[in-house]
Amino acid sequence: MYTQGLDGQIGPVREAETAEEKAREAAFQAKIDAEIRIEPSDWMPEGYRRTLIRQISQHAHSEIVGMLPEGNWVTRAPTLRRKAILLAKIQDEAGHGLYLYSACETLGPTRAELVEQLLAGRAKYSSIFNYPTLTWADIGAIGWLVDGAAIMNQVPLQRCSYGPYARAMVRICKEESFHQRQGYEIMMALANGTAEQRRMAQDALDRWWWPALMMFGPPDKDSVHSAQSMKWKIKRVSNDELRQRFVDVTVPQAERLGLTIPDPHLRWNSERGHYDFGEIDWEEFHRVIAGNGPCNRERLEQRRRAHAEGAWVREAAAAYAEKRARRRAA
Amino acid sequence: MTTDRREWPVYEVFVRPRNGLAHRHVGSLHAPDPEMALEWARDLYARRGEGTSIWVVPASAVTASRPEDREAFFAPFEDKVFRHPSHYHIPPDVENM
Numbered sequence: 001m002y003t004q005g006l007d008g009q010i011g012p013v014r015e016a017e018t019a020e021e022k023a024r025e026a027a028f029q030a031k032i033d034a035e036i037r038i039e040p041s042d043w044m045p046e047g048y049r050r051t052l053i054r055q056i057s058q059h060a061h062s063e064i065v066g067m068l069p070e071g072n073w074v075t076r077a078p079t080l081r082r083k084a085i086l087l088a089k090i091q092d093e094a095g096h097g098l099y100l101y102s103a104c105e106t107l108g109p110t111r112a113e114l115v116e117q118l119l120a121g122r123a124k125y126s127s128i129f130n131y132p133t134l135t136w137a138d139i140g141a142i143g144w145l146v147d148g149a150a151i152m153n154q155v156p157l158q159r160c161s162y163g164p165y166a167r168a169m170v171r172i173c174k175e176e177s178f179h180q181r182q183g184y185e186i187m188m189a190l191a192n193g194t195a196e197q198r199r200m201a202q203d204a205l206d207r208w209w210w211p212a213l214m215m216f217g218p219p220d221k222d223s224v225h226s227a228q229s230m231k232w233k234i235k236r237v238s239n240d241e242l243r244q245r246f247v248d249v250t251v252p253q254a255e256r257l258g259l260t261i262p263d264p265h266l267r268w269n270s271e272r273g274h275y276d277f278g279e280i281d282w283e284e285f286h287r288v289i290a291g292n293g294p295c296n297r298e299r300l301e302q303r304r305r306a307h308a309e310g311a312w313v314r315e316a317a318a319a320y321a322e323k324r325a326r327r328r329a330a
Numbered sequence: 331m332t333t334d335r336r337e338w339p340v341y342e343v344f345v346r347p348r349n350g351l352a353h354r355h356v357g358s359l360h361a362p363d364p365e366m367a368l369e370w371a372r373d374l375y376a377r378r379g380e381g382t383s384i385w386v387v388p389a390s391a392v393t394a395s396r397p398e399d400r401e402a403f404f405a406p407f408e409d410k411v412f413r414h415p416s417h418y419h420i421p422p423d424v425e426n427m
Contacts (some may be wrong), residue, residue, distance in 0.1 A: 099372055
């Protein structure tokens, strides 16, 4: 559903040493500067490749894990229409994961390796999916805020310098718009409902607001690897700038719902032309990223169980393919 | 033959958005055989009526030019500017040309 700027640690990368290596890197950077996209079989610096593998795989894992909090409400959606919508949205998330795994595979890793990294708990994914979906209003808040933040993040990635990633983003952004709108529609229904429904909507906003702001990753001053990603045009807009844009567009949407954003420091700053907002609890952010959020263990267990319980489907598909191949040969 | 998922080949997916347009490459997927690749391509790349026809092609069947050969491979066309209509100077008062 998006990338959080967790993509820093790619290990030591050998620097260009010989004149030939330096010339090759300079030619690569010149291509990037000229807005020429990089394609899978083109030469690229090892650091560029590894940064992308890390970012795209984390993005793919986020889509896959992102199905779990929403899957929690499929059987309890309030109407058949909402249930069909929720199923379609979850199917989209699976599709997004698959587009991204395919893009990542063009850089070297195999699908099996990527899946294995997630199941083994070695891969990171967005912190947002480690929060629980306690009420139906959370499904509205996720569509509105989490998918809204994801769109904010992913729109500039459509212009990422790596062709396959940028193309996957174009598809994903097109589909993500429905996700956000269906979420806002759920929030509108609740906000215009009974007193209890309005309380549910406000409670969901209270719990999802700050985790949604954390989706943009650490502040720019702490994002040590951002500069290189910007230079390579893997990243186009900084974490803080995206976060500000998100706050600016979301505050009026909350007002329209008659809901209150849970931040006493939130106010319009006419000098800056932006909303000022309060300090994010970065300790919570790092706790969740490190694996100690409310649902980290549950999510991973659920994903492992789904993978194990789906093994017979994969085996049956393979057996069926073999049978058909034998018949064709006969 | 083992049936390990690791061995499922990659298929490239091409979709014709509507009659009158060419099939266009939209992405790829893994599948155990061409028929399943086709059904899964529909589920993955045409959930919103994006196509009226789909091709799936084993990625291993694609023969591609190599980026490192680009200059030599495409060079023969660069010095033949006379293949472009803009190469010819026609007086502006000559119309319909």
